[in-house]
Amino acid sequence: MSELWPAPRPHDPVDRVVSLPGSKSLTNRALVLAALADGPSVVRRPLRSRDTLLMVGALTALGTEVHDTSGPGSGDWAVSPAPWDRDADVDCGLAGTVMRFVPPIAGLARGTVRFDGDPHMRQRPVGPMLAALGALGVRVDDGGRGALPFAVAGTGSVPGGTVTIDASASSQFVSALLLAGARYEHGVDVRHVGKPVPSLPHIEMTVQMLRRHGVEVDDGDANRWAVSPGPVRAVDHDIEPDLSNAAPFLALAAATGGRVTVTDWPSSTTQPGDELREILTLMGCEVALGDNGLTVVGPPRLSGVDLDLHDVGELTPAVAALCALADSPSHLRGVAHIRGHETDRIAALAAELGRLGADVTEREDGLTIRPAPLHGGTFRTYADHRMAHAGVILGLAVDDVLVEDIATTSKTFPDFAGAWSRAVGAAPSGVGASS
Structure with a gap:
């Protein structure tokens, strides 16, 4: 024991x-959007915890540059997008946001990105989102398990488009697709079917942050969220x-x-x-x-x-x-x-x-x-x-x-x-x- x-x-x-x-949810969303942005930005007063450090590790493994502004382990995080042109290994630990937010952006890399985590993470649901990625044109190899470990074979671009998903197990399935959607060739139009989506405020958080980055999001219909293709503007974030x-x-x-x-x-x-x-x-x-x-x-x-x-x-x-x-x-x-x-x-x-x-x-x-x-x-x-x-x-x-x-x-x-x-x-x- x-x-x-x-x-x-x-x-x-x-x-x-x-x-x-600071908020883990806000910090990790801000990091992902900073990595997708069209220029450098700063995440101010970020949470520094295992989950957020795992997100930093995942993004830097892909090629994003993340630097402490006041010396190692302190200050804000300065984030500079960089070409994602390498194979990478991502440790998800016990961070659901890493396991779910990073695979959709890994499809934009040029290389194979392998995901694994702590033993218990292999039991947490991710299969519906991996299936949705496949429908959007992302090559995913999960051995048919719908769980960790799995790999994403990135080709540098993702077609995107309309996808139907059952997100009743986690609102993070929806947020993950929306965060990456603006960088997909045809954007992404996510339609939920099934029991009600839990934790809807977290999807509202994602939508609000995307709009701050200049991304067009249509959430006017119930159980549907559409992100138009286009640039993700670099924006500094102050974390609550x-x-x-x-x-x-x-x-x-x-x-x-x-x-x-x-x-x-x-x-x-x-x-x-x-x-x-x-x-x-x-x-x-x-x-x-x-x-x-x-x-x-x-x-x-x-x-x-x-x-x-x-x-x-x-x-x-x-x-x-x-x-x-x-x-x-x-x-x-x-x-x-x-x-x-x-x-x-x-x-x-x-x-x-x-x-x-x-x-x-x-x-x-x-x-x-x-x-x-x-x-x-x-x-x-x-x-x-x-x-x-x-x-x-x-x-x-x-x-x-x-x-x-x-x-x-x-x-x-x-x-x-x-x-x-x-x-x-x-x-x-x-x-x-x-x-």
Whole structure:
């Protein structure tokens, strides 16, 4: 078993101001668009985590130049497009954005690009997108598995055109095709068939960023997104804080009846994490967005909720942990797709919350959680950063919670354990939780 980390428990309401690292979703999209652009650009205040460094590694393997502006490992990223005229090996690690965003642009390279990743990544869904690439004229060799490892034989151009795909397993299938589409000869016209696409805010994020780069996108019809062929203008990006990573820090206020302010919370954003404002309000918190950021004040007792989290599935682990601390039942639904994330998050949450005494019923598309006495014990994370968030949230109200492999949080938040310890009480009010 991986190393166990004692989750710190505060015994008084907290009062903290925290600043968070940048958004992984925004950083990796900005990097891909910078690599496709018609000139150099800068990604400012990027997230530097395992997922984003894997994206940098993938793009530089293809031939893109990415440089730190303030010395190795610091500052912004200056990105200069360069000819993609080589064979390459891409390590996807556990980064779904690398596994899904890079193959569509690898078709524009001149060479064979081989993809593989951590053992668990070979179980994550990618087959529908690889099939779509084949229909658009990209040569893909996946041995018929529809999963890692696979190879893309790039010819320097991709015909593109209209393609039908079932993106009900991941919105990243759509975003991946849209990001590359402007560089295809005929653009790309993506049409979804099947169950509803999850995490639609992430597709809206992709569309908004493409338009900033001067790319024409038609999203006027439901389940259809069309990108016209043309140049991708070089644009500098300022990366917002990762609002999904804010979930445990705002939960710190909710679970302790305290106050937490997350600085630099955007007044308008496409990040799904912004839905935390409504979710926490429904659970009884006071939530206010002001000049200093987003402030949450926790209630004396948390209320259970009935939520469809289909569009914000990544928040499910943190919300489920708070529901286990609530004084009335909760029903979380609409998230069958999170069974295909870093782990089967529905099954994992049912198992680990139940291990610590929670009364949990696993549903096909979610969880029902009823009030029950909780106790300490080991909370397994399955190499999933969001599961680690759930574990530390439980530790806010339960003694002796031991979180397995807290280091898995480095996927999107370097030194999360240190930042969390300081925020919980090992540092004075005003502590920064940034990397």
